[in-house]
Amino acid sequence: MRRWFLLCSVVLGALLGAGVLGAQSTADYSLSADASVDIPTQEVSYDGDTFEISQTGVADPETTFIATASAPEDADYVVYVVDKGESIRQSNAGSGTGEVPLDLGTLDPGTYAVTIKQDSTVAAMPLVVRGYDLSQDVPDETTAGTETEVSITADAIHEDAEFEQIVLTLWDGSEEHDVTASRADGQRYTATIPAGTLDEGTYRVVSRAETGATAFDHNELVGISETTTISVTESPTTTKSGAGGGGGQVSTATETATPMATRTNATASPTVTATPSSNRTATPVSTTERSTRTPDTATTPSETATTEPTASDAVTPSPTTGEGGSFSKLVFAALLAGVVGSLTMRRRS
16 A cells, blocks of 8 residues: 555656646746737736736727637636736636636726736736727828827727826837827827937837826726837938039039121112103112121011102212212213203203
């Protein structure tokens, strides 16, 4: 009998040492939910242990929250809802991996913890029971180095809910930025992301309504928005044109002087023709060639002026220039002599 007892003790000790029996590791358990929001990865301390979380459950008062527990096959456990004072407010048993419904009853808006417990707590995730429905209007894209505004609307869904401030959070896995929103009008708030805050890349964005109290070493929430993304592109490079620019392209203006028009002196070539007839008529013809402009347009206008004197008009010789002046004088003298001779003959007769 004693020998049998010693054999059993040795086998039991070996099983415990190998981990076949006894408490499971926390790595074997986890909690998730379809009704959840992605948040920046953070650590939460509870029941003497620290848990890394990257999402929070979201539910409304007087509803049933469905938690999905991942656990070893046939492992029995209990899922709890715990308030910020670490008092158990709801519970339900589960086995293996599966969904565990949790009736929230009349829980007030705030932050709670959903946990899986065996001999100790082996998994945990936060749960926000909403007092406000938050929606955010985030642009799809912005430019690094510019100020960006995000509009947030907070609609109350519980008459007793209150919040102290609304905070916008942006993160990309390597850095995290919090921006406190200011009230615009009514239930609308504006979060202004200062220029130079964001580098080029893609950021995740979430807004939350904080009460100012603390729950599980973090700010208590009564509202949280859905998570969305924003793309940040590189700032445009300004290139200055002009002389003296360092490294910029310099614009070059080229002017082509148009040669001045070449003027051709006008040449007057008056022609006077005497036609002997009973009625003497002097018909001076004046021809003037105007200047021609080059190189754009070649124009050679000519003007011909014809004067027909009447019998009552005195014969006036046309002005002459150049070598034709002597001939004109002879013609004029001949005409004058003819007129004098005609008058003398009339007197004699």
